[in-house]
Amino acid sequence: MKQGKIYIGTAGWSYADWNGIVYPEKRGKGFHALPWLARWFNTVEINSSFYRPPAAKHAESWVRLVADHPDFQFTAKLWERFTHHRESWPMPSEIKQYRDGIRPLKAAGRLGAVLVQFPWSFRRTAENRLWLGKVADEFSDYPLVVELRHSTWDLPEVYAGLQERDIAFCNIDQPIFKDSIGPSDRVTAPLAYVRFHGRNYDNWFREGAGQNERYDYLYSEEELKPWLAKLRNMQAKAEKVYVVTNNHFQGQAVVNALEIQAAMGGDVGGLPETLLEKYPRLRSL
Secondary structure, eight states: OOOOEEEEEEEOSOOGGGBTTTBOSSOOTTOOHHHHHTTTOSEEEEOHHHHSOOOHHHHHHHHHHTTTOTTOEEEEEOOGGGTTOOSSOOOHHHHHHHHHHHHHHHHTTOEEEEEEEOOTTOOOOHHHHHHHHHHHHHTTTSOEEEEOOBGGGOSHHHHHHHHHTTOEEEEEEOOOOTTBOOOOOOOOSSEEEEEEOOOOHHHHSOTTOOHHHHTOOOOOHHHHHHHHHHHHHHHTTOSEEEEEEOOOGGGHHHHHHHHHHHHTTOOOOSOOHHHHHHOGGGGGO
């Protein structure tokens, strides 16, 4: 049976606390994180596009930076204007701004997916169903992935609706509370998607907790093991499987992405000594 191609990488690449761990402490003038990560990974999820539409010139430069890696794919978060700030539907100029920003990625064949990430508070109500439908219609010309975190969406008809539109359901590993969606291996489109957020229960919903505190978590080998079976199951059903680690604090996302890659038969050679010193368990790879 033919298996889908697997893409493994991190959510974002620009983190100051990765310097001296993932990246060299002292970097030359020509250093850039993207080709550095592309030595090991074949995808990265663009985080900055969630906070503001990227400038087209930046997207063009990202494409150039991975030119030596023809299989490398980007996935891009949809701007939060469409997912978190829903007081009114975005203006045509705002829609154009986002489209223009990611157009170079699509034109170069480097755009693997657009991630539509809704917050846990986005529950399945009539109003929210209509909003989701409008987003899906507006961006139907992109390969879409929808991340729904609240358990009210965990219904057969929701998955059937996504499948009818060829929209991928984002399988997530997150701290599980009463109304959370649990880990899954659903495939509702030609591509499948998984995001690892960590399991930092203490800080996930704590008021005032920052990004570093929420995503400060390192998965153990035992915690990752059940996911390997899920990933192989998704590979049997999808043409492409994207695996993104979002537990970014101090490079932990890199560690777990490398461990998943090694377990799935990928190469993880040439790791920097600074990363091995911080996380000696990687030496066993």
